Amino acid sequence: MTALFNRLKETNAKEWASYVDHEFIRQLAAGTLPKKAFQTYLIQDYLFLIQFARAKALAVYKSQNLKDMHAAEQGLAGILSEMELHVRLCGEWGLSEAELEATPEHPTTIAYTRYVLDCGVSGDLIDLLVALSPCVIGYAEIARRIRPEVESISGHPYAEWVSEYAGDAYQTIARDTENHLDELAKKYVTEQRFADLGRIFATAARLEADFWQIGLRASQ
Ligand SMILES: Cc1ncc(C[n+]2csc(CCO)c2C)c(N)n1
DSSP states (O other): OOOHHHHHHHHTHHHHHHHHTOHHHHHHHHTOSOHHHHHHHHHHHHHHHHHHHHHHHHHHHHOSSHHHHHHHHHHHHHHHHHHHHHHHHHHHTTOOHHHHHHSOOOHHHHHHHHHHHHHHHHSOHHHHHHHHHHHHHHHHHHHHHHHHHHHTSTTOTTHHHHHHHHSHHHHHHHHHHHHHHHHHHHHHOOHHHHHHHHHHHHHHHHHHHHHHHHHHHHTO
8 A cells, every 4th residue: 555644635635726736836936925924824834833733742642653753842941932933933023922822723723723623632642643644744745846936035034934944953744644654554543444544634734725814814
């Protein structure tokens, strides 16, 4: 069987494309995305990452062995370091960490994060990791693809954001995440189960596309 993650992507190609080829990303890559769109997105992303840190902690709870726990631990460490970027950029715009945390969550932020948490609470570790996979692996794919365009524009306004995700540290986390999911799938995922996991994957990819839309809507 093709490795699980690639198979999920191929089976849900439309939802995947709506996420990784979103208009927000096209404008971001070209450097034309309005600042208001990016700022609105990044503040919501900070709130999103707080919930995703909880989801990684839930992955520890759902793990039955140390290997799976370490993988969740690495994911949690990745989120905490990613949030330093958010705090720094928002600080440059005059927003404190306390103000960030006091910002109300957008309905899409609530929908996406609570959906993922519920996949983990009501399902097993694989359900949870599949719900998390578009987020972790999608950003690595997006950043790799747009990096040449971003680097060709001097003084690109979003260069720091892109280099965070295109950098070796993050690319390695994303590759490890994909390999870990594929290994678990080889052991535990049957053909019957694949359809259920596909629905989780497609929902998470659609919610990622909606998440970009939070930013675009704010600048219209
Ligand atoms: C909406 C949204 N989707 C994905 C990411 C990317 N992301 C989420 S958690 C994490 C660290 C994984 O170890 C990364 C890179 C994001 N920031 N916001």
